[in-house]
Amino acid sequence: MIAIAPATESDIPFIMRTERLPGYEAFIGCSDEAQHRARMANGRCAHFIAWDGERPVGFAILRDWNAADGITLLMRIAMAEPNAGYGKAFLRALTDKVFSQTPCYRFWLGQFPDNARARHVYEAVGFTAEGIARGNVFLNGRHHDELILAILRPEWEARRDPSPRHGRV
Numbered sequence: 001m002i003a004i005a006p007a008t009e010s011d012i013p014f015i016m017r018t019e020r021l022p023g024y025e026a027f028i029g030c031s032d033e034a035q036h037r038a039r040m041a042n043g044r045c046a047h048f049i050a051w052d053g054e055r056p057v058g059f060a061i062l063r064d065w066n067a068a069d070g071i072t073l074l075m076r077i078a079m080a081e082p083n084a085g086y087g088k089a090f091l092r093a094l095t096d097k098v099f100s101q102t103p104c105y106r107f108w109l110g111q112f113p114d115n116a117r118a119r120h121v122y123e124a125v126g127f128t129a130e131g132i133a134r135g136n137v138f139l140n141g142r143h144h145d146e147l148i149l150a151i152l153r154p155e156w157e158a159r160r161d162p163s164p165r166h167g168r169v
């Protein structure tokens with residue numbers, strides 16, 4: 001079982017350690033302390049920590065939280081201990097939070113196309129792969145393709161309420 005809570009500046013060292021775990025540079029970008037502090041203060045982003053009891057096990061940064069146009073980006077997510085079942089539970093809780101606490105209509109993200117583990121987790125939670133945005137990320141000196149995935153509010157509602165009006169009978 002995990003709990004999720006908003007991150008504070010005291011969580012920045014954990015976030016920075018996690019985004020720098022060996023191998024993660026192939027999947028996510030990372031930020032320095034000043035960038036994290038600025039993002040936490042800018043009012044546009046929401047930061048969350050996943051907790052297993054007293055232990056932080058992952059973080060996520062959502063951009064355009066509570067946005068007027070209802071479009072929110074999962075900008076970064078990483079777990080301190082991958083493959084332990086935390087990531088799927090965390091993503092599910094985040095998705096419930098964004099749709100239940102904000103007027104979000106589209107919750108979306110871009111991932112590197114070869115990140116099969118992440119794609120598996122996103123699709124398990126209800127995200128749909130929409131296609132490749134070519135050269136959409138500039139990282140480590142070059143442009144990379146991104147696979148775009150999203151879940152829309154009606155899809156989230158249908159997953160919560162599997163009654164016939166939402167689909168199969």
Ligand SMILES: CC(C)(COP(=O)(O)OP(=O)(O)OC[C@H]1O[C@@H](n2cnc3c(N)ncnc32)[C@H](O)[C@@H]1OP(=O)(O)O)[C@@H](O)C(=O)NCCC(=O)NCCS
Nearest residue numbers: 027077078079082083084085086087088111116117118120
């Ligand atoms: C992606 C990430 C957030 C997922 O969190 P996690 O805690 O590892 O995920 P879970 O343990 O809950 O679930 C992993 C699932 O992926 C599956 N999986 C593991 N490796 C896989 C692979 N190479 N290909 C496909 N599926 C894979 C597991 O079997 C499991 O699925 P199941 O529960 O249906 O059996 C985490 O692995 C992570 O931080 N990765 C590095 C950073 C990253 O890639 N972030 C996302 C950028 S878009």
